[in-house]
């Protein structure tokens with residue numbers, strides 16, 4: 001059984017990070033002290049080597065997680081072990097607020113990586129949720145979380161078939177809530193917008209779907225896969241002879257190309273891991289704030305406040321200002337809980353991304 005790893009997202013940038021004498025693999029699932037990985041030779045259950053054990057004892061964010069690219073080393077007795085986690089381009093890190101830990105993650109008050117190397121973050125918000133309309137505040141939070149991960153958010157207003165009139169109006173409001181982010185209406189039931197969603201995964205990109213329970217995440221993934229993939233996913237063998245095999249359902253290859261990561265941790269991802277992402281979601285308010293007379297303006301009645309002026313003129317919806325205030329408070333609270341190690345991992349992540357961007361820029365003709 002052989003796999004074409006490029007279908008799982010392996011590329012030259014990652015290959016350049018691979019230590020000599022090791023083979024690459026992608027983590028499909030983690031268990032205590034071991035991971036299920038997909039290597040060119042097939043699926044393997046591999047134990048963590050000493051280096052990984054040492055690093056993760058010092059800092060749990062060093063633990064392998066679903067989506068990670070890792071280096072396997074062949075031991076003399078013929079087994080492979082997981083020798084190193086390759087630098088992550090993106091990561092969803094939970095800051096340790098987890099009394100009810102899920103997916104094998106322990107809530108020990110330290111950072112945990114829920115998924116790594118996710119390129120596209122679909123934020124699914126139903127156009128109607130029982131009797132409520134789409135929740136713009138929730139979209140803002142999840143978009144902030146997406147930016148924070150390093151991935152690219154795309155907002156999907158799901159169950160668009162529930163809307164007869166006013167869908168365009170709703171999409172316009174969502175676009176204001178998520179500036180600079182693509183926004184699409186999707187109906188998995190009718191198939192509307194599903195191929196468009198799939199097109200974001202071209203080039204073997206990896207996605208997650210965030211959103212509240214009942215947003216239609218599973219239905220969308222099944223629609224993308226065109227079948228019962230949630231149970232049996234198939235990756236065509238590299239030899240092109242069409243041999244298929246099952247990949248664990250936490251890392252789901254889609255027949256049209258690309259992958260979706262779906263784990264309990266990602267499904268339940270909270271709305272507390274935010275920081276710099278907030279600034280991007282509220283770029284319009286940040287811009288207004290720069291025009292306030294006082295640099296430390298609190299936008300609560302100070303003279304020359306551009307934010308309140310925009311509120312007055314109707315340019316800035318009041319709901320949006322309230323959302324921003326709320327998220328700012330939470331981000332500050334979260335930052336106070338985030339320990340120095342986590343911050344270091346974040347810095348490291350951005351350093352890696354910057355490095356890769358520089359490198360890919362240089363290699364362009």
Ligand SMILES: Nc1nc2c(ncn2[C@@H]2O[C@H](COP(=O)(O)OP(=O)(O)OP(=O)(O)O)[C@@H](O)[C@H]2O)c(=O)[nH]1
Nearest residue numbers: 159161187188189212213214215216217218219220
């Ligand atoms: N009308 C309509 N209903 C949909 C659509 N997509 C999903 N549903 C229904 O919405 C309900 C929830 O869909 P799921 O796909 O299970 O939602 P989920 O986001 O995966 O929910 P959790 O598993 O709880 O996180 C199901 O009854 C679906 O049949 C859609 O496009 N239109």
Ligand SMILES: [Zn+2]
Nearest residue numbers: 292297299305
């Ligand atoms: Zn102000």
